[in-house]
Structure formats: structure tokens, C-alpha cells
Amino acid sequence: MRILTALIFFSFSFSVFAYTPLNYLPKGSVSSLIVESLDSSEEFISLNSDRFYPPASTLKLVTALAAKLELGNDFHYSTSLYKSGSDVVISFSGDPTLKREHLKQLLRDYKKKYGNQIDGSIFLDNSAFTGYDRAVGWPWDILGVCYSAPASAITLDENCAQASIYTQDDGHTRVYIPAHYPITVNTETSTVSRSGQKATQCSLELTTTPDNEYQLSGCLIERKKPLPLKFAIQNPELYVQNVTSDLVAELKMDIKGQITVKSTSSSKMTLVSKHRSPSLPSLLNTMLKESDNLIADNLTKTLGATFFVQAGSFNNGTEAIKQILLSKAGIDxxxxxxxxxxxxxxxxxxxxxxxxxxxxxxxENEKELNLLQSMPKSGLSGTLRYRKSMRKAPIEGNIIAKSGSLYGSYNMAGFGLDKAGQPNSVFVQFVRDYYPVKNNTDTPVIAPITQFEKAFYKDVIKFSQQ
Known part of the structure; x- marks a missing residue:
């Protein structure tokens, strides 16, 4: 009874006194925090809980729940190859796991059944999705990197191409691109010393075109090993057209017509071969543990298509998520x-x-949903494995959560574990307008957000294990 009274007082005191760990955050930062027991009988912290914040990648928990409720564990994406008269139709569904080798196998199956000759054209059907490939509010300056790859019906190789940039003694740079990526990368980047970079404030810059051409410029600090690069495919349809052309040549097939993007709907199509993605639980495991944006956004469009029985988009997908959670989970x-x-x-x-x-x-519905095992564990798995605030006791291994970060936002949402390793509390951390003073010395310092998180998560665990 004494402990409960102290907890109630501690919770109430936040309306009067500041929560001490917040003092680690720089001036101007604002926070929304919740810590409470899973049975809701005890509330440890409730601060600004009704105010709106950017959820960042914690939103993937919402997407995962909607997908489980609407699509079910048996859901798979399917990519199908049809024969339609003298033509071949490849119907794409937005499978975020589809690889070049899967597409090659579909063409190989056609060749095995019908031979090397295609008398007509190859149509790449992208009618599963409609609207923008990128959502409103995606920053323009990150559209060239793979974590912002376009969410498209025609998706291949995660809509991502890998390359490397090398610094050179003559002050120039060179780029290596594996031959199987049909993209063009040019570099005018200069190799500079660390002191030269600081003096000029010059950095590596990337510009792109709709033709999957990439231009690197600016400066790169001299390095012994190449810098890995991951380019988001700007035009997935063109990319897959070029890949398909390369695969047709590899398989020594002869096509009289063209390879083009075209929506098709004919009752006279004959299914030749089909590739299925891993099931929904596997997709969600990757999405949550690795914070995979492409899986999350393609699933969102798929939810829109399934719920509204029409081509999926960001608009109908996000509305579907809201309606699914309201009707099936009572969450408004x-x-x-x-x-x-x-x-x-x-x-x-x-x-x-x-x-x-x-x-x-x-x-409350974990037995049916089975989502907790797909969430990262502090200091041990997924995106939390190397998080600086979670790599030591007592935090390591005692939190299951989904992280999320955007420019100026550092979020976490999940569960504190009891001494038996079972979830006992729920917590949410939304921090925005986080802009610390830049450290201009070479002396390592612990970031303010790391200091705050260490203190906060220790409180979460203490509350969960008392």
C-alpha cells in the first residue's frame, strides 16, 4: 500500500515538478511520456500524453497491427507470369521481397513450357497500386537513399541498388557499380583531408534523375576502404524494364515486341508461373526488427487495396489502417x-x-497476434541491438520496443519486462525538437538523448520489476 501511494504521488507530481531525466535534453526539446502497468492499475508517468507528435518509425506498430487484423497470417504477395495470345504479362503486386532471381525464374518457367520465342511483347502490369510512389512529407534530400525507396507495385531488389565510392590520391574519386544494376552513377566528388573538410564545410551530395541516373558531388574525407552506397531506384518501372531485358538476353530468349509497362485485364490470360513472397509473419518480423520502410509502405497500400477493393495508395491505405483499427480493435x-x-x-x-x-x-491479444517476438529487444536484437542507451545492464535485455527517429525526433514505444522476462509495463517516449549544441572538440561526449534514455529506461525497468 505504501509503494502504491508513493507511485500515485510520483505520477501526480509531474503536473507540478519536472521529471528529472528530462534535464538531460537540450533547451527547447519537448517530450511526451507514458509509463504504466499492463493492467492499467498503476500509472508511473503521464506527461503531455494527449499532444500530437511525429511517431516516426514507431508507426510501424500501428501498420503491423492493422495488417495482422486485415490480411492474416496466410497472406502472401504474388508475382504472376501469364501468356496472353502472343504476349507475356507479368503482374506485380508490390512484393517488397521480390528479387532479380525470382523474376528470372518466372521467365525460365515460360521458356521451359513455350520455348525461346515470344512473338509479341512483355507487359509489366503495375495496376495493383495507384497514386504517388512517395508519401507527402518525405524530405526531398533523402529520396536518393534506400530507406526512402519508392513504394511501388513494380518492386524489385527492394528498389535499391548498391555501389561503392573510393577516394584517390590525386584528389578525385571513383565509383564502382555491380554490372547487374542498370543505373548510371557519375562522381565529381573531391577527396579531402579531415581538416580540409572542416575548413570548407564541404560534404558529399547526391542528385538524381527520373532515368535512374545519379550524380555525386561535394567532398569526401580520404579513407582507406571504399564507402558503401545504397541508391534508391528513382524509377522502378524503368529499372525493371531494363532488368527484364537483361534477363531475356541471359536466357537467350527472342522477343519480337517491346518490354513495356501496361495495365492489363483479360480473361484469356493463361497462368504460366507464380512467385509467392514469405508469409505476413515473416514480412512483419523483418519490418519491425529492421525497421524496413518499403515493407511498411507497400503493406499500407495493400491494406488500402484490400479494404476498399481498388488499387492501393497512400491515401486509401492510411484511411484503411484507421478504419481497421476502429472496427476490429476499438482503437480510434x-x-x-x-x-x-x-x-x-x-x-x-x-x-x-x-x-x-x-x-x-x-x-492483450498476443496469443493470436504473435507480434512481440518480432519486436527488437534492448541491446540484443534488431534496431535496438547497438543502441547506445541500451547496451548495458540493467537495460540490456529488459525492454521490448520499436524505435523511431526523424530529424529532431527520438521515439520509443514498447514494454518493460519483469524479473521473469515477461512484459509487465507499457511505455511510450516521444521526444521532438531535439537540437543539441554540436560538439566541436575531438573528445567523445555522451549525447544528451543517450543520457536521457538511460535514465528513463532504468525507471521503466525499476517500475516493471518492483
Missing amino acids: LQSAKLTDGSGLSRNNRMTAESMTQVLHYIW
Whole structure:
């Protein structure tokens, strides 16, 4: 009784006194925090819980729950190859796991059944999705990198191409691109010393074109090993057209017509071969553990297509998520602003209170949902494995959560574990407007957000294990 009274007082005191760990954050930062027991009988912290914040990648928990409720564990993406008269139709569904080798196998199956000759054309059907490939609010300056790869019906190789840039003694740079990527990368980047970079404030810059051409410029500090690069494919349709052309040549097939993108719907099509993605649980495991944006956004569009029985888009997908959670879980997100399913858009807004409702529902229905095992564990797995605030006791291994970060936002949503390793509390951390003073010395310092998180997570664990 004495402990409960102290907890109630401690919770109430936040309306009067500041929560001490917040003092680690730089001036101007604002936070929304919730920590409460899973049975809701005890509330440890509730601070600004009804205010709207960018959820960043914690939004993937919302997307995962909606996908489980609407699509079910048996859901697979399918990429199908049909024969339609003298033509070949490859119907894409937005499979975020489709690889070049899968597409090659579809063509190989056609060759085995019908021979080397295609008398007509190859049509790449992209009618599963409609609208923009990128959501409103995605920053323009990150569209060239793979974590912001376009969410498209025609998706291949995660809509991502890998390359490397090398610094050279003559002050220039060179780029290496594996031959199987049909993209063009040019570099005018200069090799500079670390002191030269500081003096000029010059950095590596990337510009792109709709033709999958990439231009690197600016400066790169001299390095012994190449810098890995990952380019988001700007035009997935053109990319897959070129890959398909290369595969036709590799398989020594002869096509009289063209390879082009075209929506098709004919009752006279004959299914030749089909590739299925891993099932939904596998997709969600990757999405949550690795914070995979492409899986989250393609699933969002798929939810829109399934729920509204029409081509999927960011608009109908995010609306579908809201309606699914309201009708099937009793969670009202109508006042939330959802622009995508990954959390990449800076336009997304939701409250810590709403996120807490999602977490409670996941826990209460874990036997059917089985989502907790797909969430990262502090200091041990997924995106939390190397998080600086979680790599030591007592935090390591005692939190299951989904992280999320955008420019100026550092978020976490999940569960504190009891001494037996079972979830016992739910917590949400939304921090925005985080802009610390830059450290201009070579002396390592612990970032303010890391200091705050260490103190906060210790409190979460103490509350969970008391």
C-alpha cells in the first residue's frame, strides 16, 4: 500500500515538478511520456500524453497491427507470369521481397513450357497500386537513399541498388557499380583531408534523375576502404524494364515486341508461373526488427487495396489502417494524421495516448497476434541491438520496443519486462525538437538523448520489476 501511494504521488507530481531525466535534453526539446502497468492499475508517468507528435518509425506498430487484423497470417504477395495470345504479362503486386532471381525464374518457367520465342511483347502490369510512389512529407534530400525507396507495385531488389565510392590520391574519386544494376552513377566528388573538410564545410551530395541516373558531388574525407552506397531506384518501372531485358538476353530468349509497362485485364490470360513472397509473419518480423520502410509502405497500400477493393495508395491505405483499427480493435485514430505506414513522412502525427492503446491491444491479444517476438529487444536484437542507451545492464535485455527517429525526433514505444522476462509495463517516449549544441572538440561526449534514455529506461525497468 505504501509503494502504491508513493507511485500515485510520483505520477501526480509531474503536473507540478519536472521529471528529472528530462534535464538531460537540450533547451527547447519537448517530450511526451507514458509509463504504466499492463493492467492499467498503476500509472508511473503521464506527461503531455494527449499532444500530437511525429511517431516516426514507431508507426510501424500501428501498420503491423492493422495488417495482422486485415490480411492474416496466410497472406502472401504474388508475382504472376501469364501468356496472353502472343504476349507475356507479368503482374506485380508490390512484393517488397521480390528479387532479380525470382523474376528470372518466372521467365525460365515460360521458356521451359513455350520455348525461346515470344512473338509479341512483355507487359509489366503495375495496376495493383495507384497514386504517388512517395508519401507527402518525405524530405526531398533523402529520396536518393534506400530507406526512402519508392513504394511501388513494380518492386524489385527492394528498389535499391548498391555501389561503392573510393577516394584517390590525386584528389578525385571513383565509383564502382555491380554490372547487374542498370543505373548510371557519375562522381565529381573531391577527396579531402579531415581538416580540409572542416575548413570548407564541404560534404558529399547526391542528385538524381527520373532515368535512374545519379550524380555525386561535394567532398569526401580520404579513407582507406571504399564507402558503401545504397541508391534508391528513382524509377522502378524503368529499372525493371531494363532488368527484364537483361534477363531475356541471359536466357537467350527472342522477343519480337517491346518490354513495356501496361495495365492489363483479360480473361484469356493463361497462368504460366507464380512467385509467392514469405508469409505476413515473416514480412512483419523483418519490418519491425529492421525497421524496413518499403515493407511498411507497400503493406499500407495493400491494406488500402484490400479494404476498399481498388488499387492501393497512400491515401486509401492510411484511411484503411484507421478504419481497421476502429472496427476490429476499438482503437480510434480518426484525429491522428497518417500520411504513410512507415513513419518516414514528417507530416505524421499521433499522441502517446493512442500509441499506448495500440500497445495494450497487442499485449492483450498476443496469443493470436504473435507480434512481440518480432519486436527488437534492448541491446540484443534488431534496431535496438547497438543502441547506445541500451547496451548495458540493467537495460540490456529488459525492454521490448520499436524505435523511431526523424530529424529532431527520438521515439520509443514498447514494454518493460519483469524479473521473469515477461512484459509487465507499457511505455511510450516521444521526444521532438531535439537540437543539441554540436560538439566541436575531438573528445567523445555522451549525447544528451543517450543520457536521457538511460535514465528513463532504468525507471521503466525499476517500475516493471518492483
